[in-house]
Amino acid sequence: MQWSRNPRQGEFAMLWRKTRKSMCCPIIGLTLALVLCGMLPVWAAERVALDVELNDPQAANQWVLPPNSGASVSGGELILDTVNRNGVRIFLRKPTLSDLTLTCKVLVESKGPGVRAFEVCFHSAGIASHQFVHVNRGAAILGWVSRESLWNKAASVANARKEDAWLDVKVECEKQQIRFYLDGRLVLEGTDSHWQSGRIGFGSSQALVRVKDIRVEGTPATLDKPWRDDAPKVPxxxxxxxxxxxxxxxxxxxxxxxxxxxxxxxxxxxxxxxxxxxxxxxxxxxxxxxxxxxxxxxxxxxxxxxxxxxxxxxxxxxxxxxxISVNRHEAVGVLTDGTVLVYDDYAFRKEGNLFVGQMCVSKDGGRTFGPVELASFHRADAAGSVAAGTHWKAKDLDKYRTTSAKWSDQLCHALWRSVLQKQDGTLIACAHTRYKGDKKGKLRVVCYHSTDGGRTWGSESTVAYDLDVGGEGFVEPVMSLCSNGDVLCMMRHGLWQARSTDGGKTWQPYKTLEVRGVDxxxxxxxxxxxxxxxxxxxxxIMFSIDGTGREWTxxxxxxxxxxxxxxxxxxxxxxxxxxxxxxxxxxxxxxxxxxxxxxxxxxxxxxxxxx
Incomplete structure (x- = not known):
């Protein structure tokens, strides 16, 4: 490790250099010990900076490396190989800092079929007590872990990032405020107060990740309790x-x-x-x-x-x-005459507010399906879209270029899980989406209606939207008819439900079930x-005995x-x-x-x- 001078830490850097040259001076040695232990005079609260040495033969000793985890130090780089292993997080043994800024270069190799995620960890009070930014192929997630709860999301945003190329990574922490930058661009910011000081670290999930040029700057701090290097006891x-x-x-x-x-x-x-x-x-x-x-x-x-x-x-x-002919089989509708409709998850803007998405049809009760057709979605004026290149690789978009993405690469989610047929023959379905001007990147759940057998969808209405709901907002909806004829929509983050008593035209206020869960x-x-x-x-699994969804036991x-x-x-x-x-x-x-x-x-x- 190398401590370096900056305008706000000159006295500390000079002290460190002198002490390295000669540890025979008891006053300087004692002062250094007080600085590192956090027993600081007023001047020692100034920021310090550290360039992490990865070329030294003993460089691995600076890190808490779980055995047989795929984590190593080699050739001036951290190597985190979890392509065929469980995910891993490793931590630098010192320093302990608050209000830190961490910069490094990260390369994710294009190996394996999984999420290929890298993680930057900070404010670590132990192996299972810290905050992190998790960056996979399609999203950046700010989260925290504790010994009681190993994955908790504080904020997230859709984000695409390169592979097989070095990325410039930066994390800034100022008290509860956390900002994450990728290649000089602010990607994600949020607040979390679980920890505000601790060690730094890195992680990998279903990926081969390489890290180099690690530099951290911050205010020396101490933890309330010793840093814990033992994993939580598994129940x-x-x-x-x-x-x-x-x-x-x-x-x-x-x-x-x-x-x-x-x-x-x-x-x-x-x-x-x-x-x-x-x-x-x-x-x-x-x-x-x-x-x-x-x-x-x-x-x-x-x-x-x-x-x-x-x-x-x-x-x-x-x-x-x-x-089956659609690329991403996501929603299914079963009609009373035995026709089955299958819809792709994505629809692409054709012109104005008209989007089109892949669908295919079975006329024999689901035994066989015809070729790809295009379903039309007449979206609300406020409906948003995003360029596929923001999240996707070109090869994934190519699967749609001759069908739904023929006119543009601007996309939104089409339908999710369920398509229901009402007694009058009208179809209703739901999806999660964003509207222009929606704040904090929060998603909403909307309901569509079709009067032509599922080829054309419109009359879009909002089922649920709330800026204060956790995570991305309301997502991953599913609908079902209830025993009393109501339509119930269940949604993620954690579990929420909304009810319609008029066949999906209007929706009663959504409510939480106070149950954690996804999809x-x-x-x-x-x-x-x-x-x-x-x-x-x-x-x-849980049950509503009377089939109305008003009580779950x-x-x-x-x-x-x-x-x-x-x-x-x-x-x-x-x-x-x-x-x-x-x-x-x-x-x-x-x-x-x-x-x-x-x-x-x-x-x-x-x-x-x-x-």
Whole structure:
């Protein structure tokens, strides 16, 4: 390490140089010790700067490097290789600083199908107590971790970044205010007060990350407690439903339902089906012919990711690839005449407020699908869009250039999860989107209507929007008809719901369920029970016994994990009273002799009313 002079630290730098030359002076040595320990006279509160040495043969000793983690120091660079490992974070042993500015160069190699994320960590009070900026292929996220909660988001923004090229990275912290710059551009800013001093570090998730030219400047500080280098104790029982303690399997028990869950089973994995890619973020859809479609990411958690489809003709026991013409199978509508509509996640601006998106149609109940067609979305005047190049690589946009992106690369989200048909034949569907002028980058959920069988969508109305909602705002909506005819829309961050009593024309004020979760799914069962699956933390399901969604009870923990799932789930009723529940799981599998992989797992849940 090399401390360097700047106009505000001349006295400290001079003291450091003198002390390095001769430690025989007890006064200088004592003064240095007081500075480094934080027992400072007034003048010593000035800022100091440090260039981190990475070329020295002993450079690795400066870092807290977990064994067998893929983290090393070589050739003047930090190397964080987690392409085929769990994510890792490493920390510099000293100094402890507040109000810091950290600069460095980061290179992410284009290896592996995952998020390929690098992380800059700061204000660390321990391995599991710090703040971070997580930068993946499509977003920058400001977050924090504690020993009790290992992933918490404070702010985020869509952001594309280069690979196989050095990036100039900068983090500025001033009390609770945090700013993140990439290649000289302010990308993300937010506030967080969990920690305001500590060590710095770096992390990697599903990526090969290289870091060099690390420089940190800040005010010397001390921690209230010694820096903790021990990982949090993992609760004794992480695992699937039957592995959990009974009191953790089933909570908020109503006493009105008999519920049982099967042992989990692997549907597909990166080991058995490597050509299907990442095996992440599954959704489920039931076809009129009885088939079930399982849809999941093959490219990892990135904008424009291709989703693949597996089909089961025997209620989820066996699966086979299902060819389908849209690139990113995201929403499904099943009509009363057996027609099935499948929509891509993205729509592109054609002209004015007219957007078009990929769709395909099945006329035989979902057994086969026709070629790509274009659905039209007549958006509201305030509807926003963004250039695909902001988030996407050219090869991902190329998948749309001959169809929906033929006229422009300005895109928005089209439909998400569910398309419902009302008694008068009108279709309604929902999506998350941004409007021009929306502040803080917050997303809203909107509802569309179609009167021509799903080819044209309009009459856009807002279901939920709130500047004070966490994360990106309201996202990942799903709709279902309720037992009383209402339309219920469930949304992420954490879980919120809104209700319409007039078929989606107007929406009552949204409300929180005070439940954490992402990407919920809904299923109105044959006997009128409404089921809702959700995840993160844990993969769970809950029930509305009267089917209205006004009260949720009988919460089951299907899979409890530490960092083993995206938390995206899907449910369908395979026969009266029996649900198929799917989720992704990253873990070491006994079925593969302990080898770690990502798989889509399924579990059957049987639900019966008592009495």
């Amino acid at each position: 004794v029982l992480f695992g699937t439903f039957h592995e959990l303690e009974p009191k953790r399997r089933h909570t908020k028990v109503s006493g009105k339902l008999d519920i049982s869950a099967s042992e989990p089973f692997i549907i597909s994995s990166r080991i058995t089906n490597p050509k299907l890619g990442a095996h992440e973020q599954p959704h489920l859809f039931k076809m009129p012919c009885g088939d079930i479609h399982l849809v999941f990411h093959s490219d990892g958690d990135i904008h424009g990711a291709t989703r693949v489809v597996l089909r089961s003709c025997d209620k989820g026991k066996t699966w086979e690839p299902m060819p 919920p799914d809904l299923c109105l069962m044959t006997d009128g029970i409404l089921a809702c699956s959700y995840g993160r933390p844990g993969n769970r 009988d919460r089951l923990q299907i899979y409890e994990y530490q960092r083993g799932s995206f938390g995206y789930t899907g449910i369908v009723e395979v026969q009266p009273g029996k649900l198929l529940y799917v989720y992704d799981r990253r873990d070491a599998y006994a079925e593969y002799d302990g080898e770690q992989t990502t798989a889509i797992q399924g579990v059957y849940i049987t639900v019966k009313r008592k009495g």
